[in-house]
Amino acid sequence: MIEALAQIGGALFDAPVTPLILTWLAFEVGRTVQRRCGGSALANPVLIAVMLIIPVLEACDVSYDTYLRGAGFIHFLLGPAAVALAVPIYDNRERIRETMGSLLAGVGAGATVACGSAVALAWWLGASGDVVRSIAPKSVTTPIAIGISEGIGGRPSMTVVFVIMTGIIAAMFSGRIFDWLGVRDWAARGIAAGVAGHGIATAQILSVNQNAGAFAGLSIGLTGLFTAVLLPVATHLLPLFMRVN
Amino acid sequence: MLQSFLVLLVCQAGGEAIHRLTGLPLSGPITGMVILLGVMIVRRGPSPELRNSSNALLAYLSLLFVPAAVGIMPHLALLRTQWLPVVIALLVSTFLGMATAGLVVQAMNRRFRMLQAPQAERPAVAQLEQVGGAGD
Numbered sequence: 001m002i003e004a005l006a007q008i009g010g011a012l013f014d015a016p017v018t019p020l021i022l023t024w025l026a027f028e029v030g031r032t033v034q035r036r037c038g039g040s041a042l043a044n045p046v047l048i049a050v051m052l053i054i055p056v057l058e059a060c061d062v063s064y065d066t067y068l069r070g071a072g073f074i075h076f077l078l079g080p081a082a083v084a085l086a087v088p089i090y091d092n093r094e095r096i097r098e099t100m101g102s103l104l105a106g107v108g109a110g111a112t113v114a115c116g117s118a119v120a121l122a123w124w125l126g127a128s129g130d131v132v133r134s135i136a137p138k139s140v141t142t143p144i145a146i147g148i149s150e151g152i153g154g155r156p157s158m159t160v161v162f163v164i165m166t167g168i169i170a171a172m173f174s175g176r177i178f179d180w181l182g183v184r185d186w187a188a189r190g191i192a193a194g195v196a197g198h199g200i201a202t203a204q205i206l207s208v209n210q211n212a213g214a215f216a217g218l219s220i221g222l223t224g225l226f227t228a229v230l231l232p233v234a235t236h237l238l239p240l241f242m243r244v245n
Numbered sequence: 246m247l248q249s250f251l252v253l254l255v256c257q258a259g260g261e262a263i264h265r266l267t268g269l270p271l272s273g274p275i276t277g278m279v280i281l282l283g284v285m286i287v288r289r290g291p292s293p294e295l296r297n298s299s300n301a302l303l304a305y306l307s308l309l310f311v312p313a314a315v316g317i318m319p320h321l322a323l324l325r326t327q328w329l330p331v332v333i334a335l336l337v338s339t340f341l342g343m344a345t346a347g348l349v350v351q352a353m354n355r356r357f358r359m360l361q362a363p364q365a366e367r368p369a370v371a372q373l374e375q376v377g378g379a380g381d
Contacts, residue, residue: 071312082274084299086281102353114342125330143272192347203306228270
């Protein structure tokens with residue numbers, strides 16, 4: 001019975017529309033769960049969707065590549081969505097101009113700490129060399145992170161996993177951390193979310209406060225640029241990467 | 246609405262072109278964001294249609310990350326062997342990076358406002374800092 005169901009499921013996945021519907025449905029379930037939890041950031045809809053989708057794919061014996069043939073349509077929309085972030089940024093241009101100095105300082109400090117501590121911790125805890133190199137650009141938005149990972153000898157597909165996990169962690173805990181540290185300034189919250197958690201944390205903070213979302217959107221780009229320049233230089237200077245095999 | 250979606254795509258294509266021609270470490274979409282920002286500054290704001298389609302797209306921004314997140318599936322075996330260093334490194338570094346950026350920006354903004362605002366205007370400064378918390 002279950003095997004027959006899995007077979008039917010597998011056949012359904014030959015049509016690209018099935019992964020597309022599965023992705024969207026799982027996400028709507030995630031959003032409903034989040035709403036039922038009083039909008040808590042801990043009930044992250046992306047995480048919930050992934051935990052629903054992977055078991056279905058495994059049960060139907062569908063590979064990630066087959067899944068992506070349909071879900072790729074949703075994935076493609078990430079490009080125009082990043083461009084669309086220009087609208088809230090434009091709306092906040094006056095405040096952004098006023099805060100430019102702190103924005104750049106925050107991005108520089110935050111990106112350096114996020115990247116440096118990730119590499120140091122992974123290395124110290126005994127992760128393998130390619131994991132250490134792949135984890136370095138984990139706070140950077142996916143397309144830029146892939147380029148950085150290739151440049152420093154990491155594994156791009158592994159980097160994508162670390163980038164996504166980082167974004168989900170940031171989206172889940174950013175509000176709590178800011179409250180705990182007394183960071184109440186929405187510009188600071190937005191910038192920090194964008195620096196440490198790229199698009200996923202931006203999506204989360206955008207749903208809470210539009211202005212913070214604009215700052216987050218801007219810091220995604222700046223963090224990407226900063227890390228892309230810093231990391232290749234750092235890997236040449238630091239013998240650390242050579243000692244890790 | 247679909248017409249202004251085309252505007253977003255054209256900006257992205259322009260960004261991709263610049264990215265490929267110059268080798269700039271910024272991705273096509275991020276460069277496209279800068280292009281659209283430039284266009285809006287020149288044209289003094291987005292058209293209502295452009296605002297609508299970007300709002301619609303950004304309202305579903307989280308959904309757009311799901312296919313990439315499912316990409317964890319082929320790596321589950323690796324994560325099973327090295328999950329401890331990976332999870333600790335990701336958790337701690339994300340907390341540290343977020344805390345550093347947030348505290349630096351807030352401290353610098355405060356100092357900047359104090360330099361700008363004389364004593365009498367302090368209450369206005371307090372108003373700018375709306376308390377976050379509930380909801381996120």
